[in-house]
Amino acid sequence: MTASRLTLPSPAKLNLMLHILGRREDGYHELQTIFQFLDYGDEITFAVRDDGVIRLHTEFEGVPHDSNLIVRAAKKLQAQSGCSLGIDIWIEKILPMGGGIGGGSSNAATTLLGLNHLWQLGWDEDRLAVLGLTLGADVPVFVRGHAAFAEGVGEKLTPVDPEEPWYLVLVPQVSVSTAEIFSDPLLTRNSSPIKVRPVPKGNSRNDCLPVVARRYPDVRNALNLLGKFTEAKLTGTGSCVFGGFPSKAxxxxxxxxxxxxLTGFVAKGSNVSMLHRKLQSLL
Ligand SMILES: C[C@](O)(CO)[C@H](O)COP(=O)(O)OP(=O)(O)OC[C@H]1O[C@@H](n2ccc(N)nc2=O)[C@H](O)[C@@H]1O
Ligand SMILES: Nc1ncnc2c1ncn2[C@@H]1O[C@H](COP(=O)(O)OP(=O)(O)OP(=O)(O)O)[C@@H](O)[C@H]1O
Structure with a gap:
């Protein structure tokens, strides 16, 4: 029998590189990026209810209940599957919002996978990833749960297995709007597509970095300080900055x-998301 209550991890991601190839007619950008997960993230608890109501009990500052990606994911899945069950949800939120580590997208994916399990819908990952993409460009990789080379707007995924170092992630205390960075006239949008697999060394740059560093002195400062010890990189459109190390010590x-x-944390890079490791252990 499937349990009616479940607690699942919702990990962060890093973009190990990010190249912008161009802008599509709908304003979205064609990217090439490598996603890897961190063994670090939020924890979401779900409890099934039989009256069809979807309720997130944890309040988010600045995010109304119905705009929360957790609620939006749950409602879309309920509507598209025709499920009559509802859900109570609580989250222990540790991932910074607007940090480029994918907290909202990860929460949406954990909700889709958690509810698919608890509501016993039997949807496969392809179907969940298609629904996920309508919630955000980064949701599909969290649904798949494997490190990936991503193309398109981030939805064409090829699994990859980069090294899994320990990372120090610095969290500048500013929230960067992804839309604002992608609409900056100074953003370079003409990187040549990488056609060789695996991606050759020397391609680790993030095309968003110059624009973000220019607009946000706190991000610039974090890059400079971490850069004294290791290659300091920006994830997504920031604000978080990270560097890899061979050991936790x-x-x-x-x-x-x-x-x-500065605020920051240390976490292991992982090519299989801790959400998928936990779900696997339930089967
Ligand atoms: C840049 C990345 O962080 C890389 O992982 C993501 O692709 C961003 O993913 P996300 O935060 O889930 O982004 P979305 O919520 O889908 O889009 C936010 C806004 O960013 C811009 N956007 C996003 C992704 C993309 N490939 N091109 C874009 O131009 C669009 O203006 C969009 O309105
Ligand atoms: N469950 C959620 N967790 C975090 N943010 C959410 C959530 N639901 C809605 N949001 C909104 O989405 C915005 C982006 O949040 P998110 O944490 O995904 O940013 P991010 O780490 O920069 O993401 P990305 O790397 O995908 O650009 C937040 O500022 C917030 O307004």
């Missing part, structure tokens, strides 16, 4: 130095 050492003045 080394990441912790730099973290101790930098988090005197």
């Amino acid at each position: 080394e990441a912790d050492k730099v973290s101790a130095l930098l988090t005197e003045t």
Whole structure:
């Protein structure tokens, strides 16, 4: 018998590189990016209710209940599957919003997979990923749960297996609007498509970095400080900045130095999302 209550992880992602190839007619940008997960994220608890009501009990500052990606994901899945059950939801939120580590998209994907399980819908990952894409460009990779080279607006995914270092992630205390960065006239949108697989070394740049660093001094400062110890990169459109280390001890050492003045955390990179590891353990 399937349980009626479930707690699932909702991990963060990093963009290990991000190239912008062009702009489509609908304003969205064609990208090439590599996603990898972090063993670090939110925790969402779901409890089935039989009256069809969908209710998120945790309040988010600045995000009305019905705009929350968790609620939007649940409502879309309920409508498209014709399910008559409802759900109570609580979240322990630790991922910064507007940090480029995909918190909202990950929460949406965890909700889709969690409800598919609890409501016993039997949807496959393809169908959940298609629904996920209507909620955000990054939702499909969280639905699939494997590190990926992504193309299109981020929805054409090829699984990849990059190294899994320990990362120090710095969290500048600013929220960056993805839409604002993508509409900046100074953004370069003409990177040549990478045609060789796996992606050759030397392609780790993020085309959003110059625009974000220019607009946000706190992000620039984090890049400069972390850059003294390792290659410092921007994830997505920021604000988070990260660098890889061969061991937890080394990441912790730099973290101790930098988090005197900056906020940050240390987490292991992972090519299989902890959400999928947990779901696998339930089967
Ligand atoms: C840049 C990335 O963080 C890379 O992982 C993501 O592609 C952004 O994904 P996301 O936050 O889920 O973005 P969405 O909510 O789909 O889009 C937010 C806004 O960013 C812009 N946007 C986003 C993705 C994309 N490929 N091209 C865009 O131009 C659009 O103006 C859109 O209105
Ligand atoms: N469950 C949710 N968690 C976080 N943000 C949410 C959620 N639901 C809606 N939002 C809205 O989405 C915005 C973007 O949040 P998110 O945490 O996904 O940003 P991000 O890390 O920059 O994402 P990305 O890397 O996909 O650009 C938030 O500022 C918030 O207004």
